[in-house]
Amino acid sequence: xxxxxxxxxxxxxxxWPPRMRLAAAVGWSSFLAAxxxxxxxxxxxxxxxxxxxxxxxxxxxxGWWLSRTGIxxxxxxxxxxxxxVAGLLTGYLQECPPGEGDGP
Amino acid sequence: xxxxxxxxxxxxxxxxxxxVYPREVSGRFARLxxxxxxxxxxxxxxxxxxxxxxxxxxxxxxxxxxxxLFGLTxxxxxxxxxxxxxxxxxxxxxxxxxxxxxxxxxxxxxxxxWTEAFLGLERLVEGDRPQRLKLDRAPWTRExxxxxxxxxxxxxxxxxxxxxxxxxxxxxxxxxxxxLVAFQLGGWETFWILFYGFATYGNAGFLREQVCRYMCxxxxxxxAMFDHDTLIVSYDPGRGEPxxxxxxxxxxxxxxxxxxxxxxxxxxxxxxxxxIRKGLQYECIACAACVDACxxxxxxxxxxxxxIRYATEQELAxxxxxxxxxxxxxxxxxxxxxxxxxxxxxSQRQPIGLDIIRDRNxxxxxxxxxxxxxxxxxxxxxxxxxPHYYVISAEPAGVFQxxxxxxxxxxxxxxxxxxxxxxxxxxxxxxxxxxxxAVRATDDASLEASHVTxxxxxxxx
Numbered sequence: 001x002x003x004x005x006x007x008x009x010x011x012x013x014x015x016w017p018p019r020m021r022l023a024a025a026v027g028w029s030s031f032l033a034a035x036x037x038x039x040x041x042x043x044x045x046x047x048x049x050x051x052x053x054x055x056x057x058x059x060x061x062x063g064w065w066l067s068r069t070g071i072x073x074x075x076x077x078x079x080x081x082x083x084x085v086a087g088l089l090t091g092y093l094q095e096c097p098p099g100e101g102d103g104p
Numbered sequence: 105x106x107x108x109x110x111x112x113x114x115x116x117x118x119x120x121x122x123x124v125y126p127r128e129v130s131g132r133f134a135r136l137x138x139x140x141x142x143x144x145x146x147x148x149x150x151x152x153x154x155x156x157x158x159x160x161x162x163x164x165x166x167x168x169x170x171x172x173l174f175g176l177t178x179x180x181x182x183x184x185x186x187x188x189x190x191x192x193x194x195x196x197x198x199x200x201x202x203x204x205x206x207x208x209x210x211x212x213x214x215x216x217x218w219t220e221a222f223l224g225l226e227r228l229v230e231g232d233r234p235q236r237l238k239l240d241r242a243p244w245t246r247e248x249x250x251x252x253x254x255x256x257x258x259x260x261x262x263x264x265x266x267x268x269x270x271x272x273x274x275x276x277x278x279x280x281x282x283x284l285v286a287f288q289l290g291g292w293e294t295f296w297i298l299f300y301g302f303a304t305y306g307n308a309g310f311l312r313e314q315v316c317r318y319m320c321x322x323x324x325x326x327x328a329m330f331d332h333d334t335l336i337v338s339y340d341p342g343r344g345e346p347x348x349x350x351x352x353x354x355x356x357x358x359x360x361x362x363x364x365x366x367x368x369x370x371x372x373x374x375x376x377x378x379x380i381r382k383g384l385q386y387e388c389i390a391c392a393a394c395v396d397a398c399x400x401x402x403x404x405x406x407x408x409x410x411x412i413r414y415a416t417e418q419e420l421a422x423x424x425x426x427x428x429x430x431x432x433x434x435x436x437x438x439x440x441x442x443x444x445x446x447x448x449x450x451s452q453r454q455p456i457g458l459d460i461i462r463d464r465n466x467x468x469x470x471x472x473x474x475x476x477x478x479x480x481x482x483x484x485x486x487x488x489x490x491p492h493y494y495v496i497s498a499e500p501a502g503v504f505q506x507x508x509x510x511x512x513x514x515x516x517x518x519x520x521x522x523x524x525x526x527x528x529x530x531x532x533x534x535x536x537x538x539x540x541x542a543v544r545a546t547d548d549a550s551l552e553a554s555h556v557t558x559x560x561x562x563x564x565x
Contacts, residue, residue: 021318028319043183046169068167069275069292 022091030083037079038072047071124313124377126223127233127369131396140211141220149265152272166274170516176450177489179516181457188446195442197322199435201329203427205336205414209323209389215315216389218266218308219375222259229255233372259309260301267301313376316389323386332417333426337390339370339381339412340420347381352405363407370394370412380412456494457485457518458543458553467560474529476561482521484543486513492545496523499540503531504559510546525559532561 016024047068054061065074154161156174163172171178171186178185200207209216229251230236242248271293272280283289289297307315316323330336344364350356356363364381371379373393378385380394392414399409416425463479470476484494491514498504508523527535539559545551 016314016318024314024318028315029321032321039186043180043186046180064291067292068169069290072166073292073295 018095022088022095026084026087026091030080030087033083034076034079037083038076041075041079042072047075124375125233125236125372126375126393127372127397128227129373129393129396129400131399133392134396137211137220137391137393141217144212144214144217145221149269152269152277160276160278162273163276164274165276177455177487177516179485179487181485181487182453185446185450188442188449192439192442192446195435195439198329199432199439201326202331202334202431202435205330205334206326206388206390209316210391213389215307215320216375216391218304219312221262222308223375225258225262226255229258259305263301263305263309264297265301266304267297267299270300271296313387316376317387323389327386329431331429331431333429335414335416336384337380337388337392337395337412338384338415338417338420339364340410340415341381342420344381344411363402363411365401365405367401369397369401373397454551454553455486455488456492456543456545456551456553457483457487458541458555459483459485460541460555460557462557468562470562471526475526476529476532476535477524477526478559480523480525480541480557482508482523482541482543483518484511484513484521485518486515488551489515491515492547492551494543494545496521497542497544498525499542500534500536503527503535504539527559527561532563535559535561 047070050071051066051068054063054066063070065071151162152160156172159172161172161174165172169180171182197208226236230239239248239251268280268284274296275293280289280293283293311319343362345362346360347364347366348361349366350359350361370381371377371394373396374380375391375393376387376389378387380388395412395414398412402409402411418425459482461481461483463481466479468476468478482496486492491512493510493512495510496506496508498506505526505528506523507526508521511519511521513519523541525539525541537558538556540554540556542552542554
């Protein structure tokens with residue numbers, strides 16, 4: 001049995017189109033960036049400061065996010081979103097460069 | 105911009121490829137891989153349950169902001185160690201990659217390990233490669249539904265267990281389990297268990313080799329660490345070509361063929377679906393499944409094994425592999441220095457920290473009896489696991505009188521303590537400009553930290 005026959009017996013899946021590849025690459029690399037960002041931020045900043053601040057300003061408020069874990073999580077997702085936007089924009093700018101000799 | 109304008113370079117991206125159905129393989133590298141997977145998964149699922157001195161042995165207690173690593177407790181102030189550890193890990197990866205290629209990918213990467221685990225479950229329910237191929241083509245019979253359903257059940261269960269285990273590294277495992285059983289899990293805990301479980305399911309069940317292909321940065325930049333002396337999984341074309349089928353017992357040379365019988369088993373076992381005979385490709389995760397498969401075939405047809413093997417380009421070209429090249433030496437030296445530094449620094453680490461700030465309002469104060477007083481603010485950091493009382497002293501002791509209470513600092517807390525240092529008029533001449541302020545735990549004399557600061561007097565000094 002040669003290589004062709006082996007390949008022929010397998011179901012076909014399409015290779016990922018560029019946009020999907022970009023989304024996947026950005027999703028994962030911004031995830032890693034968010035991990036590092038979250039780590040550095042919350043090593044220096046204790047979310048308890050925020051919790052105490054909110055408790056002082058609005059003593060009656062009891063937000064679902066008002067816990068250390070909640071603030072860590074929100075911080076992480078914020079970082080992820082920001083890094084992902086930067087990555088997607090970079091990908092977009094790379095994808096459609098201005099034409100050769102175009103003026104500014 | 106639409107996809108059609110992406111240019112000629114993008115055309116190949118649309119090329120259809122075939123779904124990868126890795127064939128089962130046995131052999132020494134397969135055993136090594138299974139062993140690695142069992143050890144790593146065992147550590148991942150088992151570690152949260154290990155106890156140490158009445159607490160969880162390894163716990164990154166984020167809600168309490170302290171990390172337990174067996175006998176060690178790290179506070180946010182010890183963040184340097186974590187960064188250091190990450191740098192060490194990265195450097196180890198570089199070093200290993202330069203010497204032995206993608207060992208990480210083949211044996212230790214979570215993506216590989218969990219994919220192996222999910223494949224194992226799949227084989228358990230759906231059978232070996234031909235059976236899985238047949239099942240996927242079969243209509244929706246009762247057997248199809250049962251087998252696919254059973255697989256999904258196992259996969260989802262395993263993914264949920266993985267999510268739970270992940271969260272158990274950050275939130276005490278025993279409490280977490282008790283809360284789970286009582287349906288009293290916190291919102292965020294539930295969220296992260298589901299999030300991580302879902303990621304595991306997606307990555308190991310569906311994406312598999314696509315993660316290495318499209319998403320992994322290491323797969324792309326590892327070529328920067330490779331050279332001609334790096335161990336890679338390679339096919340020996342000099343020996344194998346021209347490939348082709350032949351009758352049993354025929355001398356390949358007589359029919360003008362090399363040792364490759366073109367059985368394509370090496371392609372069938374490949375988890376990323378590549379043909380190693382085309383040379384090194386970035387998709388290759390160096391799992392050596394093709395090495396095992398080819399050795400097996402070679403043995404059966406009565407040829408020498410090693411047609412596909414771990415080899416360097418130098419070795420394939422008939423030269424000797426150079427192990428003491430600059431790249432390896434530089435990575436190795438850096439790694440050694442950082443590792444030694446890490447161990448020394450960690451062993452010298454004092455579970456006490458001290459910081460002294462002078463009172464900014466006045467340099468000094470002269471009391472009615474002529475005594476000169478300087479005021480300081482001490483910040484005492486207790487990084488130990490239990491509270492301590494600390495006494496403050498100043499050297500030389502005969503000259504400086506300390507007016508400060510002994511203070512209690514709770515475990516992991518920082519406490520600011522005002523301290524007044526006084527020098528009697530008769531001692532002023534003997535008072536040095538710089539002095540050492542020390543803090544010592546009352547119950548453990550080894551817990552001591554000191555800091556040099558200045559003492560101002562009206563003498564114009």
